[in-house]
Amino acid sequence: MGGKWKGLILFALQEGPLRFGELRRAVPGISERVLILQLREMEVTGLLHREVYHQVPPKVEYSLTDFGQSLNAAMAPLGEWGEEHIERIDAIPWDQMR
Template sequence: MKTRAFTCGLDAAIAVMGGKWKGLILFALQDGPLRFGELRRAVPGISERVLILQLREMETAGLVHREVYRQVPPKVEYSLTDFGRTLNTAMAPLGEWGEEHLDRIESIPWDQVK
């Protein structure tokens, strides 16, 4: 019998999301493909290095598609896969919950929580 890598669906979903940036990248890509520079501007606070690493992980997980156009100058676009769109749909209620409770969440003393 095969041993399961995750204890439940939530555990698996969190493993795919892995941190704060992936959700923001998914959100930024929801309306269509973006080039790297556009994506970096759409996700404030992310460094170029972290964006590259997160996009690679998301591509490996099948959440994001990377399209390379062979032209001069080179052009690369990132878009959501069908799998990525399903995750975005699943995260929408969580985002709505965050918006609803934003004032309370912002008042949490985060330096004491960690």
């Protein structure tokens, strides 16, 4: 579960299936290439399911598997912690730590 985008993708999918374009809008700042790579990794690891609908135009939806939903549930307390401490986190001079 490495990388900065996977948690945001999991969060975006918690309410139900999304198409690629919807996911890209739900995760601001992610490039198309990175989103594709992250989705592939998450599919291989069993966190999400990719459903291809054979129609014209083609339609693909991404949804969480039970495994992905369980990870989302495990990460919920961390998200709550982040929301509680967002002001302190935002005040950290991250650029000075490099």
